[in-house]
Amino acid sequence: MxxxxxxxxxxxxxxxxxxxxxxxxxxxxxxxxxxxxxxxxxxxxxxxxxxxxxxxxxSFQEVLPGETRFIGLQNYKKLLNPHFYAALRNTTIYTIWTLIILIPLPLVLAVILNSKVIPGRNFFRSAYFIPALTSTIVVGVIFRLIFGELESSPANMLMKALGLHAQQWTMHWGTGMFLMVFLASWKWLGVNILYFLSGLQNIPKELYESAEMDGAGVFTKFFRITLPLLKPVTIYVLTISIFGGFRMYEESFVFWQNQSPGDIGLTLVGYIYQEGFMNNDMGFGSAIGIVLLAIVLVINLIQLKFTGAFKKEG
Amino acid sequence: MESMARPNTAVKIILVLMLLFIAVIALFPFFALLLASFKPSTELLRYGLNLKLQAHLLSFKNYIYLFQEGAKYLIWYKNSLVITIVGTILSLFFSSMVGYALAVYDFKGKNVVFILVLAVMMIPMEILMLPLYKLMVSFKMINTYWGVIVPIMVAPVAIFFFRQYALGLPKELLDAARIDGCSEFRIFFNIMVPLMKPAFGAMAILQAMGYWNSFLWPTVILRTEDMFTLPIGLSGLLTPYGNNYDILISGSLLTILPIIILFIFFQRYFISGLTVGGVKG
The missing domain is CATH 1.20.5 (Single alpha-helices involved in coiled-coils or other helix-helix interfaces)
Structure with a gap:
């Protein structure tokens, strides 16, 4: 004083x-x-x-070099076309697949890796994490070779070893979707494992001890303690996965460079790029952007409503 | 975890085998890349990638191509390095200031600013790339490093992280420094920044990886081959009609390798940098 x-x-x-x-x-x-x-x-x-x-x-204009004029809702009317449907469908299905894979799998793996009886836990953690360090574009080069069309490509060799037919991976919708989802899962698995691991470390051990005294088994403990207490982390991972899913572009670019057969790799961001930059139609590109924005906002709001995340952050 | 207290040996072996299997999938592409980088491109074009060692085919030729006269690879490397280093330094500088202020001060409009940070975080930048491109044209920043860096320089994710970190800074230090006659800015730069070192480490990694790997926005901004970054330059070698594998494979490997080496040395920072938000307390 x-x-x-x-x-x-x-x-x-x-x-x-x-x-x-x-x-x-x-x-x-x-x-x-x-x-x-x-x-x-x-x-x-x-x-x-x-x-x-x-x-x-x-999004309400026709944007031409030197002259711009309002055209009302025409850009939005133009959205009702097969390319847009394909982009919307691909992006949505891709996002759903990444959610189906990139939430339960890392969660279970994190629980396993958190167990002290598993040898080499640090090795596994690091090995799973390394893909996240790479540029999707750059690593995509090797994915193209692994999933090459030739019968002798590693992926097709594996297919034949499993008694299945060799595939032309980048030529069909189903296999194309598989490629994109696989690349994303490969890249983000390790990161999500780390999120869940950090969540697991915040669960007090006493909870498990007292549950054991009450005679709870492995599965009871998982479903009654682990899962409910991981809810905040799960919501976070869900949020960033949806965010990542709807902005997806690179996973498609590495396989098709903006020109996939029958739009099998077209995404919403890719469609904005195509219309806005390649076809020079900034007005229509903006309309696609607004739809994407609306989707992202609605999903965010639904999440905030159901999870009350706002209350916590504010 | 205790919930798996004592699994019997059989369960343990199955689990470890499964973990190994996933580790193989995670690391296999790197192995394939390494192997392919030593094989002649004609071999890759004709027979695709195979996993046989074929010792007689292996050579360093693909790496020599990268440094040949006329090859742009080194220029791309330089561009990527400049954008990554300058961008990361500026991002850290600005984001730490904002995050710190949001944590330490009470001021009118603070909550509004924080909500805006969260809002920007939740909206993918790709949605705005058309108007941003037009803006960059009027700023005369097309085909410049600044065009890539400036719009994403004040990074909301980093602001958020610095704020969370700065909430834990000792407030007493702040008062003591004020009493000693430090200006608010000296307090930040001389006292608080050193205390936030771990946060700077984590964010340096996150931002640097973001700049190093970013693709779509730099593609929009950078127009000539001499300005390309590595992902743009390398992706240009991919075409639907056949790929220029000599440079592509070895070039990809040398793009990824430095990061993996850095990761081995700075694992902790990488992990906290790339798992922002999920780690609380």
């Missing part, structure tokens, strides 16, 4: 007017936070809010 007074008196010594103002800005606890957050505010206004408004406006 004494110290405080001492310093206080030093700080309030008369200072020339100009210098005082500068000092005040640097020292003011009122002004400093605004300076600190200003980069975000500027970035938000310029690179988020302005483009958002701009894309909404463009």
């Amino acid at each position: 004494e110290n405080y007074h001492l310093n206080y008196s030093i700080n309030t010594q008369p200072v020339p007017q100009k210098k005082k103002i500068r000092r005040n800005i640097l020292f003011s606890q009122k002004i400093a936070p605004y300076i600190f957050v200003s980069p975000f505010i500027i970035s938000f206004l310029v690179f988020f809010l302005y483009p958002s408004i701009s894309t909404i406006i463009m």
